[in-house]
Amino acid sequence: MAASWIQKGLWQNLNCLVPVYGTGDDCGNYTEVWLDDGQKILDRRRTKTVLKALASHLGVSWRQEYTAWSREGRSHLAPIVLGPEMVLVPLRLRRPRSRDEGGTGYVVGGKVKSFEPYVEGFFRTRLILAGNQVLPCLLNMDTLALRLLDGERALQRRRETFCKLSGRGTVCREKNSCYLLVEPGGSTVAAQLIDRKGDVIILRREDKLSPL
Numbered sequence: 001m002a003a004s005w006i007q008k009g010l011w012q013n014l015n016c017l018v019p020v021y022g023t024g025d026d027c028g029n030y031t032e033v034w035l036d037d038g039q040k041i042l043d044r045r046r047t048k049t050v051l052k053a054l055a056s057h058l059g060v061s062w063r064q065e066y067t068a069w070s071r072e073g074r075s076h077l078a079p080i081v082l083g084p085e086m087v088l089v090p091l092r093l094r095r096p097r098s099r100d101e102g103g104t105g106y107v108v109g110g111k112v113k114s115f116e117p118y119v120e121g122f123f124r125t126r127l128i129l130a131g132n133q134v135l136p137c138l139l140n141m142d143t144l145a146l147r148l149l150d151g152e153r154a155l156q157r158r159r160e161t162f163c164k165l166s167g168r169g170t171v172c173r174e175k176n177s178c179y180l181l182v183e184p185g186g187s188t189v190a191a192q193l194i195d196r197k198g199d200v201i202i203l204r205r206e207d208k209l210s211p212l
Contacts, residue, residue: 005033005041006057013037015129016107019047019094029101036111036130047105051080051088058082069157077104079151081158085110089151092138095122107135109151115144 005011015034020042022028031050033041043050055062060082064070070078077090086108093105111130115137118126123136125144137144191203 005043006054010035010041011054011057013039014108015111015131015133016105016135017047017050017088018105018135019096019102021097034129034133034135036133038131038133047102051106055080055082064154067158068161069154076147079109079154080106081154084159084162085155087151087155089147091144091147093135095138103138109148109155112148115141115148117141 010033013035015036018032018034020030020032022030028044029046031043031045031047033043033050035041045053052062060080062080064080065078067078067081069081079090080088082088087110088106089109090104090106092103094103096103107127107129113128113130113132115125115127118124118136120136122138124140125137127135127137127144129135139147
């Protein structure tokens with residue numbers, strides 16, 4: 001199943017792609033595929049190769065630096081929009097043994113429930129994903145928040161671009177958009193957009209039934 005999880009449609013349950021090394025005598029450079037039901041599949045390909053295969057399967061390019069929804073002048077990897085409701089956010093998840101082995105993984109923006117400080121070794125934060133999977137990250141809180149926001153903005157700009165192409169003018173309602181609410185202690189909670197009224201947006205926390 002490790003090599004065919006994409007063809008089997010398990011990408012729909014994807015939480016993240018994590019670069020990992022083999023254990024023991026196995027020095028391979030692989031990818032752990034985390035699914036929202038708790039499964040972790042070892043794909044014996046590099047993370048960039050897995051990313052290319054996933055993007056190709058969904059009919060999009062894995063290189064999106066020059067798309068209509070990519071922000072100019074960025075100093076880090078661009079988010080990869082795979083569809084109207086799915087964006088992969090690049091994050092530093094490990095310290096590679098050598099530069100060409102890569103330390104970047106990809107998390108599905110809509111699967112991030114929250115994130116919080118976490119200091120252990122080189123890690124500075126951890127993300128709580130769908131299914132309560134916990135993903136350590138090398139980025140600090142501020143940088144992580146900006147990366148996730150960058151992913152959401154790319155997804156929204158992609159929606160706006162395709163709304164214009166649809167011939168419906170500039171009127172395009174956002175549905176199921178994901179936002180991050182910052183708690184007083186610095187932790188975050190995912191929220192969905194319920195409605196817009198002028199400059200006011202109405203959000204609903206994912207762990208509550210009533211709008212905020």
